[in-house]
Amino acid sequence: MAPLSPKSLQASKTRVSIPAGTVPVEQAIFTSARTAKKDGYQxxxxxxxxxxDDARVLAVWGPAHDSMIADDPSDVSLNFHPLKDGKFCISRTMLGSAEYSGRGGRQVYTHCFVLNAASFARFHNDPFRVLSAALAIHDLRPGPELPTDLPTMMMLPSGPPVEPGLIRFFDAPLQQQTLVTWFHHALTSKKLLFTGNYNDRYLSVFFNLLPVSIRPWFPFSTRLRYSPRREFRLIGLANDIEEQKKAARQEGCSTFGFDMPARTSELSRHPWATWVQVALCQREPDIAAQMIGELPLSTRLEDLPSIGNRLRVALSGQRRKEAGSAPADSLPPVALESDTDREELLRLVERSLDGDVSALERLSSAWGCPEDARMEKLREDCAQHFVKLSRERKSNGCSRSSMAMEILSLILRASP
Known part of the structure; x- marks a missing residue:
């Protein structure tokens, strides 16, 4: 047998060193520099x-001088958008060293990761998983010297389509309600400008709670100045009033403020947003994660309202079944033996309307066991109390209820 040449040995070593299950991801860097080809952003x-073709599109898209909203070297804009031929680009933009030209300011440095549709599907079409995999491999901040060439990165996708842990990441009622309101505006807006005290975790959880096939429909940037040549659906503009005004002049733009998000009436809310609210209420989110993850890859954006309604009803029924077969100490017991206990159930209705997740869970568990005449009478009393309260709040112009009235309607079989 003839000995292998050095080149063959190197190729053999390269093949052996690639872990099984990895995905090839291309990369590119766009920034300001003086090179043998040209000076400036390239x-x-x-x-x-x-x-x-990829290079041309990335060069036209690339953020140039003064593209970052904040003049802060620690600030990072996360970006996601489609390219040609079914490819996708996920990128990180930040400020680098001082501009070589001496015009002042820092160079804007963007590290891009490019995947075809099949490779992106291995990451369940979630741009945040691609970024996490890239950050796990090496530091993505600009170094003292710019590279002249880059290797194809081999990334290892991991995790289920929907991570249950991310469903419960926001456990405070105000955070949950902000996320639900965000879902409604993101799903009903042609373009959504978001401002205020934004955290990248909101977008991460947003993608996690979308069906896998829908995720590519939401290109975004989080810290770049508005530019009509960069087609994003979700656009983070922090608190820069001038940028907000410039972007708002574009047709079809809506604005969402994370500091004080405008509440949406439960009756006009997008059904998928209401389903997200139900999922966030679950003490154990695995079932909700499984339901979203099992939706077919043929699911379309226009299918979300009907699917949201179906999943909400299915999960409510599942939780009632579990409550009936669960051990007695799995949920705080709700006694149903006296008028005093009836008063406690009525208070739980009030607390549920005020946004108390634990009250809603306890109210739901009260009807987990087989029905009888006494329990049905209690349900009727609670339903009447619910209808009375909801009508009073509507007549007073109050929109405090953070638990969707539709959820209580399912539990109490009553329409406000």
Whole structure:
């Protein structure tokens, strides 16, 4: 047998060193530099799989001088958008070293990761999983010297389509309600500008709670100045009033403020947002995660209202079944033996309307066991109390209820 050449040995070692299950991800860097080809903003380095068409699109799209909203070297804009030929780009933009030209300010440095549709599907079409995998491999901050070429990165996708832990990431009622309101506006707006005290975790949880097939429909940036040549659906503009005014002049733009999100009437809320509210109420989110993760890849954006309604009803029924077969100490017991206990149930209705998640869970568990005449009478009393309270709040112009009236309607079989 003839000995292998050094080149063959190197190729053999390369093949052996690639972990099973990894996905090839191309990369490119767009920034300001003086190179042999040109001076100014350009692609300074890219991996072998970046085609000429990819390079042209990335160069046109790339954020140039003064593209970051904040002049803060620690600030990072996360970006996601489609390319040609079914490819996707996930990128991080931040400020680098001082501009070489001496015009003042820092260079804007963008590290791009490019995947085809099949590779992106391995990450369940979630741009945040791609970014997490990239950050796990190496530091993505600009170094003292710019690279001249880049290798194709081999990333290892992991995790289920929907991470149950992320469903419960926001456990405070105000955070949950902000997320539910965000879902409604994101799903009903042509373009959504978001401002205020935004945290990247909101977008991460948003993608986690979308069906896998719907996720590519929401290109975004989180810290870039508005530009009509960068087609995003979700656009983070912090508190820069001038940028907000410039973007708001574009047709079809809506605004969402994370500091004081405008409440949406439960009756006009997008059904998928109401379903998200039900999922956030679950003490154990695994069932909700499984329901979203099992939706077919043929699911379309226009299917979400009907699917949201179906999942909400299915999960409410599942929880009632579990409550009936669960051990006595799995939920705080609700006694049903006296008028005093009746008063406690009426108070639980009031607390549920005020946004108390534990009250809603306890109210739901009260009817988990087989029905009898006494329990049905209690349900009727609670239903009447619910209808009375909801009508009073409507007549007073009060929209405090953070638990959707539709959820209580399912539990109490009553319509406000």
């Amino acid at each position: 692609l300074v380095a890219w991996s072998p799989g970046i085609s000429a």
